[in-house]
Amino acid sequence: MRELQAMLGVSRSVVSGLIAAGFVNPSRGRGNAYRFTFQDVVLLRTALQLRDARIPPRKIIMALSRLRDALPEALPLTGIRVSAVGSDVAVRTGPSQWDAVTGQFLLDFEVAQIKGDVVFLDAAPAQKNLAHQAQEWYDLGEQLRASDVNGAERAYTKAIALSPTPFYAAYVDLGALLCELEARGEDALNVFNEALAHFPDDAVLHFNRAIAYEELGRLEDAEQSYEHCLALDPSYADAHHNLAMLLERRGDAQGLVRHLSAYRRLTT
Template sequence: MPTYTLKDAEALLGIPRSVATRLVSEGIITPTRGPRRALLFTFQDMVLLRTANSLHDAKIPTRLIVRALARVKASRGAGQPLTGVRIRAMGNEVATRDEGREGWQAVSGQMLMDFEPGDPGAAMVQSLHDARPPAADAQDWFLIGAELETEKPIDAEAAYRRALAAEPTFLDPYLNLGCMMCDARRFGDAAELYRSGISQLPSEPLLHFNLAVALEDQERPGEALTSYERCIQLAPDFADAHFNAAHIYETLGNGMRAIRHFNEYRKLQR
């Protein structure tokens, strides 16, 4: 299994040494020791360090990052990895979502009803890019759906579907509706929607990427990997696709391919 030094973590992820070492000293991450007692991180550790760095970039104080991740770790129980939890910054707080739970504030445990997809770990991608201007009716229904997402998700879904009926090649409704479905844990519905989108827009890398994320949430890593690889074929500079593919390859025990994709991610981050 490949390992990474603290210097690697700083270079690849951009995480400040002070944040990484604080996570180690607090027991959030437990790396092994190499020659001269150098810290050696696993790929799972690197995923968590990447999440911590995203929170740091969002101006979350280090002490709050540590407290939040410590509480999440305690809630998972012994032996349960933190990489299964979706973690993101929400304003000046750290919000999480775990299996079987709604969004909750990591430090206080308070429920967050407006938790949205798009966390730093395995984030769903939302985009306002479209290959060409959609029909007027489709655009109108899309805007209605966007306005209704928070308060009336059922009506929002109906509006997005009306937009797609009017313009099947309109990218944005696929992305927004798919993210809504995944946020509601309707991963199978999301995957079906993304496949429908791919049938209309086969060369759109965002659809392949989001399909891969939905398949990962269904615990179908092999199929997810195929979609990540297709995304990378279409967009070789899609950094998150390389990172997520590396994570799956590492989990499946294919260290060589994991390293190859992680090196591509590193080059793109530079």
């Protein structure tokens, strides 16, 4: 509950009220503490942002309750776009748009000016909104990283998929997240390789790929990636340090001294 409050920026009473209203049904963990899923977080954010768009509370409850009931149980609120339209809540699924309370379909010329997108979930949005939605998924990944690793991975992956241009930060953070997880080194390596196809001369990506290679025990590949990183940025102190430690493991005393000296020179 504490992590969710910080993530959403609201009080405990607000979250408790949304739970009591039936928006989500969190499970219970150790000490009877609430445990929220990735979809719970998204649904609660939807309710809060509809409120910020000045939709009446009663209408929010009616709209999202009806919406939840109309969607498959396995994928609640997936594949839709929810927007505040005037004082109403509109839902778009593919080419169709309908009123979330009445269920009535809306034609494009019947829709008032949208106050702002509330939340995007696994939709196929218009091209002009892709960058904005990619950023929203990335921000959600950042929020979930400390409390829901699987949710953060999904959010970063969605940001990369939606972004109309290669999303550098999402690649870096997704790869780093996977590197921290047991037995996910190969997945992290795939992320960094994909990122390097777009950003071949980025020292940070070569450094992170070297770490992934080390996790996989591919020390020769790791050494080459550290060297590539330093060729692009000779002042990259951490690369000197990691390479020095790697060369020590490989029995290269001369290389150890050279890169450790460079590291100390750069950090003193």
